[in-house]
Amino acid sequence: MSKFYNSQRTRNLYAPQSGDLFKISRSKIDLFLNCPKCFYLDRRLGINQPPSFPFSLNAAVDLLLKKEFDTYRAQRKTHPLMKKAGIKAIPYDHPQINVWRDSLRGGITYEYPGTNFLITGGVDDVWINEKEELIIVDYKATAKTEEVSIDADWQIGYKRQMEIYQWLFCKNSFKVCDTGYFLYCNGLTNREAFDQRLDFDVTIIPYKGKRTWIDRVIQDIYVCLSSNDIPKQGPDCVYCQYRETVGNR
Numbered sequence: 304m305s306k307f308y309n310s311q312r313t314r315n316l317y318a319p320q321s322g323d324l325f326k327i328s329r330s331k332i333d334l335f336l337n338c339p340k341c342f343y344l345d346r347r348l349g350i351n352q353p354p355s356f357p358f359s360l361n362a363a364v365d366l367l368l369k370k371e372f373d374t375y376r377a378q379r380k381t382h383p384l385m386k387k388a389g390i391k392a393i394p395y396d397h398p399q400i401n402v403w404r405d406s407l408r409g410g411i412t413y414e415y416p417g418t419n420f421l422i423t424g425g426v427d428d429v430w431i432n433e434k435e436e437l438i439i440v441d442y443k444a445t446a447k448t449e450e451v452s453i454d455a456d457w458q459i460g461y462k463r464q465m466e467i468y469q470w471l472f473c474k475n476s477f478k479v480c481d482t483g484y485f486l487y488c489n490g491l492t493n494r495e496a497f498d499q500r501l502d503f504d505v506t507i508i509p510y511k512g513k514r515t516w517i518d519r520v521i522q523d524i525y526v527c528l529s530s531n532d533i534p535k536q537g538p539d540c541v542y543c544q545y546r547e548t549v550g551n552r
């Protein structure tokens with residue numbers, strides 16, 4: 304067996320008869336929406352997709368952004384990028400900020416009533432505006448020649464991510480601004496040479512979250528995990544098609 308991938312996990316499986324709290328992360332909610340079958344195989348039967356390799360450059364951008372915004376958080380000052388975008392807010396200085404930003408330490412959580420689910424998410428940043436509303440912020444890093452946007456079909460996951468974080472903070476009794484921001488860093492490839500540096504354009508994209516779908520989806524997840532039947536696969540993934548074709552050889 305590969306040391307990178309265990310194709311038959313025996314831990315973190317949902318057992319319908321157990322009353323123990325069961326974590327459902329925002330990425331698993333997204334997996335359920337993309338393909339209920341893959342979600343069920345993973346959470347009930349312990350068969351998860353092989354992991355992709357980590358995006359180390361994206362992680363480095365995230366880490367440096369966090370450090371940079373933390374200096375403004377400590378001074379309770381608006382970051383110049385926020386000023387330039389006309390956002391009247393400051394990075395939120397809250398004792399739990401490092402927990403909220405670290406999904407491995409729990410992130411922001413909510414025990415969903417009527418289920419034994421603990422819904423979890425790890426945000427990139429939280430700002431606070433003049434009305435004392437929290438603003439959810441998500442960092443994105445890419446390198447493309449066209450202008451960055453969140454309008455492509457595949458970016459629906461970004462929007463859901465923002466909406467779930469907003470919902471989690473609402474459920475934790477915070478006042479949350481409907482508009483969150485994607486802080487999008489685009490690596491510039493039009494330089495003469497690498498010269499041991501990569502420059503970025505940073506664009507702040509506002510997004511007004513709609514959270515009304517979340518309760519229904521969590522109920523659907525509960526029904527799915529409580530059943531002994533494997534649900535149908537989603538329409539847009541090619542891996543099962545590939546697996547079936549390989550299986551026929």
Ligand code: SF4
Pocket residue numbers: 337338340341342352536537540541542543544
């Ligand atoms: S279609 Fe894709 S996402 Fe769905 S079960 Fe198959 S591999 Fe998983």
